[in-house]
Every structure is written in C-alpha cells, then in structure tokens.
Amino acid sequence: MLKFENITKIFKPEFFNQPFVALSDVSFEIPSGSMVGFLGANGAGKTTSLKIIMDFIRADKGLVTFSSELGEKRNDVFRNIGFLPERPYFYPNLTGREFLTFMGQISELSSDQIKAGIAKWASRFKIDHALERPLRTYSKGMLQRIGFLATILHEPKLIILDEPLSGLDPIGRKELKDVIVEVHREGKTVFFSSHIVPDIEEICDRVVFLKEGKLVYDGPVDKLLRSGQEIDYVIKFKTDKKINLQSTIKSHQTFPGQLHSITVTESNKKLILKELMALDVDLSGIDLIKPSLEEIFYHIKAN
Amino acid sequence: MMLDKILIISKYTFKELIKSRILYVTLIIGIALMVVTYVATEFTYGVPEKVALDFGLGMLSLSSVGISLFMGASLLFKEIDSRTVYMVISRPVPRWVFITGKITGLIFILLLNIGILTVMTLTCSYLLGGEINQAILMSILFNFLESVLLLLVVVFLSLFINNTLATIISLTVLLLGHAIKDTKNILFVQQRPYIQYVLDLYHFVLPNFYKLNLKDYVIYNQTLSLDFLLGSFAYGVCYSLFLFFMIIFLFNRKNLD
Numbered sequence: 088m089l090k091f092e093n094i095t096k097i098f099k100p101e102f103f104n105q106p107f108v109a110l111s112d113v114s115f116e117i118p119s120g121s122m123v124g125f126l127g128a129n130g131a132g133k134t135t136s137l138k139i140i141m142d143f144i145r146a147d148k149g150l151v152t153f154s155s156e157l158g159e160k161r162n163d164v165f166r167n168i169g170f171l172p173e174r175p176y177f178y179p180n181l182t183g184r185e186f187l188t189f190m191g192q193i194s195e196l197s198s199d200q201i202k203a204g205i206a207k208w209a210s211r212f213k214i215d216h217a218l219e220r221p222l223r224t225y226s227k228g229m230l231q232r233i234g235f236l237a238t239i240l241h242e243p244k245l246i247i248l249d250e251p252l253s254g255l256d257p258i259g260r261k262e263l264k265d266v267i268v269e270v271h272r273e274g275k276t277v278f279f280s281s282h283i284v285p286d287i288e289e290i291c292d293r294v295v296f297l298k299e300g301k302l303v304y305d306g307p308v309d310k311l312l313r314s315g316q317e318i319d320y321v322i323k324f325k326t327d328k329k330i331n332l333q334s335t336i337k338s339h340q341t342f343p344g345q346l347h348s349i350t351v352t353e354s355n356k357k358l359i360l361k362e363l364m365a366l367d368v369d370l371s372g373i374d375l376i377k378p379s380l381e382e383i384f385y386h387i388k389a390n
Numbered sequence: 391m392m393l394d395k396i397l398i399i400s401k402y403t404f405k406e407l408i409k410s411r412i413l414y415v416t417l418i419i420g421i422a423l424m425v426v427t428y429v430a431t432e433f434t435y436g437v438p439e440k441v442a443l444d445f446g447l448g449m450l451s452l453s454s455v456g457i458s459l460f461m462g463a464s465l466l467f468k469e470i471d472s473r474t475v476y477m478v479i480s481r482p483v484p485r486w487v488f489i490t491g492k493i494t495g496l497i498f499i500l501l502l503n504i505g506i507l508t509v510m511t512l513t514c515s516y517l518l519g520g521e522i523n524q525a526i527l528m529s530i531l532f533n534f535l536e537s538v539l540l541l542l543v544v545v546f547l548s549l550f551i552n553n554t555l556a557t558i559i560s561l562t563v564l565l566l567g568h569a570i571k572d573t574k575n576i577l578f579v580q581q582r583p584y585i586q587y588v589l590d591l592y593h594f595v596l597p598n599f600y601k602l603n604l605k606d607y608v609i610y611n612q613t614l615s616l617d618f619l620l621g622s623f624a625y626g627v628c629y630s631l632f633l634f635f636m637i638i639f640l641f642n643r644k645n646l647d
C-alpha cells in the first residue's frame with residue numbers, strides 16, 4: 088500500500104543552530120489491509136514521517152511510493168487517502184455539518200453521499216446533536232471525533248492518523264478504537280501513530296517503531312513481543328502453611344486471605360508446581376505474563 | 391473539476407470570514423457615513439453631497455485596505471497554525487487550487503465590503519443632490535484593484551515572514567507606493583540625483599499604488615484621460631497577476647510545517 092524508503096530528513100539550521108537530523112535512513116512498509124501502529128517517544132520523528140508521506144514537507148533523501156491500487160495519478164492516490172493531523176483544530180466559525188460538507192465536496196463526493204456518510208457516522212461518534220453548532224464550541228474530544236469522521240467520510244482505502252487517541256477520555260478512546268477496528272475490518276489499511284503502547288498492542292497487527300529518528304523495528308506485533316526476555320508465569324495459591332521452596336523463584340508476594348502469588352521462569356515452572364502439590368496448597372491459577380510492548384518499549388529505550 | 395474545487399474552497403473561506411463578523415466593521419462605517427452625511431447637511435453650506443462622497447470613498451478605501459492587510463496576513467498563517475491546510479491538501483486538492491481558493495474567498499469579502507459601502511455612499515450622495523458619474527465608479531473599481539494588489543502583497547510576504555511583520559511591511563509598501571509620486575517632485579529630491587536613482591529603482595520594482603488612486607480626480611472633478619485609465623488598470627492587473635503566480639510558485643515549494 089505504501090513504501091517509505093531510505094528517508095532522511097534534516098531540518099536546516101536557522102541562523103546559528105546546528106542542523107537537526109529528524110529522520111535518518113528510515114525504511115518501512117505498510118502492507119495492504121494491515122493495521123499498523125507507529126510507535127515512538129516524543130520527538131522520535133513520527134509526525135515528520137507522516138508529513139513526508141503526505142508531501143507537506145520534502146525529504147532530503149529517499150522515496151515514498153504508493154501502490155497502484157490507490158491509483159496512478161497524484162489526484163487518484165489522494166482521493167483514496169484519509170489523513171488526520173495531530174491536535175486538529177478546524178475553521179472555528181463553520182458548523183460541524185458545514186465542515187463535513189466542505190471536506191466531502193473537496194473529496195469529490197456527491198451531496199447525497201455526504202448526507203448519507205454524516206447520517207451513518209455522526210450518531211456513532213455522538214456528535215449528531217452538535218452538527219449545527221460552530222466548531223469553536225466543540226470540546227477537544229468532539230473535535231477529534233469530527234476530524235476522524237471527516238477522515239473516513241470519503242471511504243479512503245488508506246487511513247493515516249497522527250495520534251488519533253490523544254485528548255480522549257477512556258470511553259472516547261474505546262469508541263474510537265472500535266470504529267478504527269470496524270473500518271479496518273471493512274478492508275481499509277490503517278496507519279496510526281501513538282505513544283500509548285497498550286492501544287497499539289490491542290488493535291494493531293504490525294508496528295513500526297522509531298527511536299530518535301532511526302527505525303528500531305518494523306514487523307508483526309507478536310514477533311516484537313516474543314523478541315523480549317524469557318517468558319514468565321505467575322502462580323497463585325492459598326495456604327496457611329509456611330512456604331519454603333527449594334527451586335528459585337523470581338518473586339513472592341502474599342496477600343490477605345493467605346493468598347500467595349509467585350513469579351517463576353518457564354524452565355522452573357514444572358519443578359515448582361510439583362513442590363507446591365507436595366505441600367498440598369490450594370492452587371487458584373497460573374497465568375502467562377506476556378511482556379507488554381510497554382516493557383519492550385522501555386527495554387529498547389534503555390539500550 | 392479544479393475550478394469547482396477552487397469555488398468550494400473560496401465559498402467556505404468566505405463563509406468562515408463572514409461568520410467571523412468582520413463585516414460588522416463595514417456596517418459601522420455605513421452608519422458613520424449616514425451620521426456624517428446628516429451632520430454635513432446641517433452644518434456645511436453648499437456641498438453636503440461632496441462631504442458624503444469624500445467620506446464614503448475614503449472609508450471604502452480604508453476598510454478595503456484594512457481587510458486586505460489583516461485578513462490577508464492571517465489567511466495562510468491560520469491555516470497552517472490550526473493544521474486545517476493539512477486536512478485540505480491531503481485530499482485531491484493540489485496546492486495551487488487551495489491557495490487560489492483561499493485568495494478568491496477573501497476577494498469575495500472585499501467585493502462585498504466595497505459593494506455595501508458603494509451603495510450607501512452613492513445613496514447618501516444622490517439623496518443630497520450629487521450626481522453619480524463614471525469617474526466615481528471608476529475610482530471605486532480602482533480601489534478594488536488596489537486592495538486586491540495589496541492583498542497579494544501581504545499573502546506573498548506571509549510566505550516568508552510571520553504575519554505581523556508581513557502586515558507592517560505591506561502597510562509600508564502601500565504608503566510608500568502612494569507617496570512616491572509626490573516625493574519625486576520635491577525640490578530637495580530633484581536636486582539630489584542619487585536619491586532620485588533610489589526612487590526610480592523603487593518605482594520600477596515595488597507596486598506604484600498611487601496609480602490606482604483616483605479619489606482626487608473625483609472630488610475635484612478633474613477629467614481623466616482614457617490612456618491614463620487603461621495604463622493604470624493594466625499596470626494593476628499585471629502586477630497582481632505577477633504576484634499571484636509568484637505566490638503559487640512559492641507555495642508549491644514551501645515546506646508546510
């Protein structure tokens with residue numbers, strides 16, 4: 088769907104500042120039909136990359152190519168893309184409906200298509216009550232939602248979002264994530280940036296990970312998860328006896344109600360379970376701890 | 391197709407500006423015009439219709455200049471600052487279509503402002519017994535041309551520098567553009583060839599706004615030669631087109647960040 092090849096972007100110095108390398112030789116690919124998360128700390132270069140993809144700024148080196156399913160000419164390609172900038176703020180005096188109509192018209196939709204699109208999505212986003220109000224009266228979350236609505240109104244094949252979930256409350260995030268998943272299921276390719284690792288872990292199948300302008304990882308989410316450290320298990324049980332285990336355990340916590348929780352490595356799991364059985368404890372559960380992207384995130388950051 | 395999109399963008403630019411209530415200024419000026427006219431009929435002997443005309447045309451010119459300067463400077467700045475430009479040009483909208491639509495939308499605002507004040511001025515003047523002649527209409531047309539030219543100067547500058555600076559420099563260019571004709575005739579300057587040289591250069595490069603100012607001719611009933619009118623008109627149009635194409639050329643290459 089989209090190829091980002093060997094992109095280098097250097098911000099030229101203003102007067103006496105040093106030139107700043109915002110992206111250095113970054114390459115990644117967005118496969119058709121995938122949901123790709125774009126991860127990186129503040130200042131990693133996510134927004135800069137998206138601006139280069141959208142041709143708002145130009146790279147010093149490298150090439151962005153769109154696959155032919157989006158179209159051959161620039162106009163066709165852009166008709167099939169929906170882009171939502173970070174912290175969007177729209178024409179304050181237009182009403183929500185006027186803004187959406189405007190966005191629909193420049194995307195070459197007919198007025199019937201626009202009406203149908205608004206009718207379909209406005210209630211989903213809970214902004215139908217505010218459509219006749221000027222945008223300056225919208226809250227941050229409402230602006231984010233109407234921005235997202237404007238982004239998918241023309242049914243683009245490729246949806247690119249810069250921090251779509253920021254500024255939303257937990258319920259708002261959930262709702263927006265649900266809609267993102269829904270449009271993805273309809274066959275749209277989605278690429279969105281975020282620093283919120285669990286969000287990406289939850290809904291993306293791939294992730295592109297930038298750190299200080301360099302590519303750290305580009306591939307499936309679960310492979311990145313597996314590339315972490317050894318897998319651990321948590322064993323929970325109840326007992327009134329004193330516990331003294333032979334095998335090494337990673338940690339041991341006790342809770343009220345004589346509840347114990349121990350963390351063990353994969354290789355020790357069997358031995359410890361045997362010991363516990365011998366002690367005749369009341370076993371209440373074994374869980375696998377997947378290292379979350381969050382941990383990997385900080386792990387890679389530390390290296 | 392592209393023409394449609396230019397019209398859509400100009401329509402919503404117009405709507406957005408109308409709702410920002412800048413035309414309240416026009417209405418206030420209109421009311422002031424009526425008050426001045428009333429006062430003039432009470433207190434001036436002989437020529438109240440001239441007072442109405444003079445005041446009306448002056449205000450028309452001043453308000454157009456004001457709209458061009460301030461709205462023009464923020465036209466692009468606001469778009470980039472609020473990232474709405476990203477929403478628009480991420481659609482099948484080439485940059486030249488976007489900028490042409492924005493400028494056209496603002497030109498419609500200028501037209502509306504001029505239209506309202508023209509009707510009010512002419513009505514006041516007519517009711518007081520003044521005549522509506524071609525020179526007045528010509529002067530208003532040239533006024534419109536002046537404000538469009540100024541608008542393009544501001545937008546052009548705002549591609550390089552921030553909007554406050556763009557406003558100040560444009561205002562300076564406007565004032566100099568009006569003053570240059572008289573400056574060249576000052577004895578002090580005439581005696582000093584090097585100043586003349588600088589002025590000639592300026593005259594050649596920067597817009598000569600004085601060419602578009604016909605108010606004095608109207609007020610003092612001087613006659614205008616067709617050659618002069620055509621020459622000035624062509625000058626204004628050509629300069630505007632030149633700036634317009636420069637704006638498109640530069641905006642296409644501009645980094646929008």
Ligand SMILES: Nc1ncnc2c1ncn2[C@@H]1O[C@H](COP(=O)(O)OP(=O)(O)OP(=O)(O)O)[C@@H](O)[C@H]1O
Nearest residue numbers: 098107109127128129130131132133134135136647
């Ligand atoms: N116009 C510019 N001039 C100079 N430096 C810039 C410019 N734009 C961005 N940068 C720098 O490039 C780096 C990357 O910025 P970018 O906005 O892409 O980060 P980001 O990953 O989107 O961060 P965030 O999560 O905070 O949005 C930052 O260090 C930023 O200061």
Ligand SMILES: [Mg+2]
Nearest residue numbers: 133134135173
């Ligand atoms: Mg960013």
